[in-house]
Amino acid sequence: MKILIINPGSTSTKVGIYEDLEEKIIENITIDADVLKQYKGLYDQTDMRLKQVYDFLDKNSISPSEIDVIVSRGGMLPPVHTGAYVIDDELCDIARNHPAQLHASNLGALVAREISKKNDIPAYIYDAVSVDELTDLSRLSGVKKYPRRSFSHALNTRAVAMRYCEENGLDYKNSSIIVAHLGGGISLNIQKNGHLIDITSSDEGPFSTNRAGFIPIYSCINIVKEEGGDALQKYEDSVGGLVSHLGTNDAREVEKMIANGDENAKHVYEAMAYQISKSIGALSVVENGKIDAILLTGGMSHSKMLTDWIIERVSFIAPVKLYPGEFEMKALAAGGYRIMKGQEKADKLRL
Template sequence: MAKTVLVINSGSSSIKYQLVDLESGEGLASGLVEKIGEPSDGHYKHEFNGEKHELEEPIPDHEVGLKRVLGFFEEYGPSLKNSGIVAVGHRVVQGGSVFPKPALVTDKTIAQVKNLAVLAPLHNGPEATGAEVMRALLPDTPQVFVFDSSFFFQLPKYASTYALNKEIADQYHIRRYGAHGTSHEYVGSQVPDLIGKPAEGLKQIVLHIGNGASASAQISGKPVETSMGLTPLEGLVMGGRTGDIDPAVVFHLIRNAHMSVDELDTLFNKHSGLMGMTGHGDMREIHKMIAAGDENAKLALDVYVHRIVGYIGNYAAQMGGVDVITFTAGVGENDEIVRRMVAHKLSPFGVKLDEKKNDTRSKEPRIISEPDSKITLCIIPTNEELSIARQSATIADQGDSYGNTFTK
C-alpha cells in the first residue's frame, strides 16, 4: 500500500490541505477552506481525480472546517482509511529559537507554538489550533509541526543578529528568523541534480517571489543569508508588504500622522508593496496597467526588480561569487517579464538569458540561461507540501529531536 501524508496549512480564516504520496511525490487530492469564522457563508473546495467539489455554508471555526474536510475524503475520495496515511504535517510559520527542527504535536509543543504567536500573530495561533483539532479527529495518526523558520536557524550569527541593544534583543528574542524556509530548502536541494554539479561548494541564490517574496543565499545547501527577518516584513518588495524600509518611517508617521501601532502594522503588511503603490497586489494586474500606460505601475515594477537585483549583488559578494540563481513561487515560476528584467540587469556580469526558454511555459524544473552564461539561471517549481510530507513521515517514524515519540 502507498504511504501518504496529509499536509495542512491553517490560516486565521482559511485552511489549505493536500494528501501527498510519499513515493511518487504527487498530490493525490487537495483542497481549500475559506471564510472561517466570518458572518457570510464559508467556501469549501476539494479536488481529486480531476473532479472538483465545492460547497458553501457557514464555517464557525477550524474544528467544523476540518471535520467537513475529513468527510470530503470519505465522500469524494480518496478514503484516508485506505490511503496508507502515516502522518499529518502542519506548516508553522514561526518556530523562533525554540524549534530549530520539526516537532511532534504534543500538549507541550502546541502551547509553545501558541506562545510564539507574538512573532507571527496571523499564523501561529491558527496553525496550533489546526493541529489541536486534527489531533482530536485523528488520534491514531501522528501529527507533526514543520517550521518555516527552521532552515534559517542555521544562519551564521553575523547574518542573524541585528545591531540592536543586546539586552533588549536577548530579552525579547529579536533576531533574524527568516521565512519560506521549507521552500528555500526544497528548491536548493533540487538544483545540483538539475544542473549536473555536486552540492558541495555550490554557491546559489534562491528567489522565492510570489505575493510574499524572499531571497536566500546557500553554500553547499546550507543557508548563509536570507532577506526576511524577525518577521516576513523585511526584505524584498511584496504584494502588500513594504519589504526593507527605514524604521524611522514608523516614528515619522506616529508623530505626524498620529497613527497607532495596529494602523502601522496594517499599512506596512497589507496596504503597501505593489498594492500600496498601484492598488493591485497581483503582478499580472501590474503588467496590464503598464501596457495601458500607467506610470505608477511601471515605477512599482522597477522598484520590485531593483530590490531583487540589489539582494543578488549583496549575496554574490557575501558568498564570494554565485554559480546558480533559481526562480520559484508564483511570480518566479510564471512571470517571464520579471525574470527577463532581472537577467538583463545582470548581463554586465556575464549572465546570458535564453529568451526562448524563458518565454516557454512549463511546470518542469529547467535551465533558462545560455550554455555560456557565467551564472546558470533556473526555474524550479516549489513543492513545500512534499517537503513537509517527507519531514513529517520521518518524525512520525523516528520521533523528534526533542525526545518525543508517537504512541497510540
C-alpha cells in the same frame, strides 16, 4: 505510504493526500470572512479547522486508519532549525502559548495533534516559517536589544533548492544557493550546505504586491507620528508596495497598465525588480560571490517582465533558474516521506 498534509492559511485550510511522493488529492478549503469574524482569537478556530480536515477525509472516503503519517506546515514558533520536529503536546503548548508571532500556520500542529492522538499516527512539522540558522555575524542589528529575526519562506525555498541540485547533479549539502520567493510577501535567503545562513525578510527587503518591505527608519518615525503605529503595521502587511503606488495587488494588472503605456506603472514595477536584484547581490557577498545558482520562485516568478529585469542584473553572479509558483504541499509530503524512510530524523521542540 499514505501522507496527510495540513497547511492552514489566514482565510483557508489546504489539505492533501499523497501516496509516497505522488499527489492524489489537494483541496483548498476557503473560509468566509463572516465565519472568521465569529472567532475572538486565532486559537478559537482550532475545532473548526479540525472539522475541515475530517470532512475532507470523509468526502474522499479515507479513514484516518489508512493514514501512515501526518505532516503539517510549521508556524511562527520560537527559532528552529531546518527539517522536522515531532508534533507532541509540548510543541503544541509552545505553538499555542509561546509563539514568536500569531499566524494561522500555528494552528496546523494543533489540528494534526488531535488526529494523531486519536488515531495513533505519527505527526511532524517541517521547515517552519521560523527556521533560524543565521550565523553570529548575520544576526546582529544596530541595537543590541533587537537582533535580526529569521522569518522567510523556508519551506518553499528549500524545496526548490533541493530540486535544483537534484536536477543539475549538485550535492545540496555542499552547495551555496540564493533563493528569492516572489509572492505577496518577498523574502530571500542564502542556503549553504543545507542551512539558511542568512535571509532577507519581507520587512527588511524589497517591496512586494501589498507589503512595503524596507522603509527608512526616519520615514517610519514620521509615519508613526503622523498616522500612528497601526498605519505603519498596515503598510508592512497589506497596503504597501504595489497597492500604495498603483492601487492594486495584482501584478498582472500592473503589466496591463504598462502595456497600455502607463510609464509610472513601469517605473514602479521595474523598481521592484531593482530592489529584488539588489537584495540578491547583497546575499551573494556572504559567500564572497561563490554562488552555485540563483533561483526565483513564488507566484510573481510567472512574470517574464519582472524576472527578465532581475536576470539582466544578477546573471553575472551565477546561473538563474525559475521555479514559478509554490511547492509547499509537495515539500511537506517529501519531508514526511524522508522521515518515515529513515533518511532524516525529527527532533523534539523544547523551550
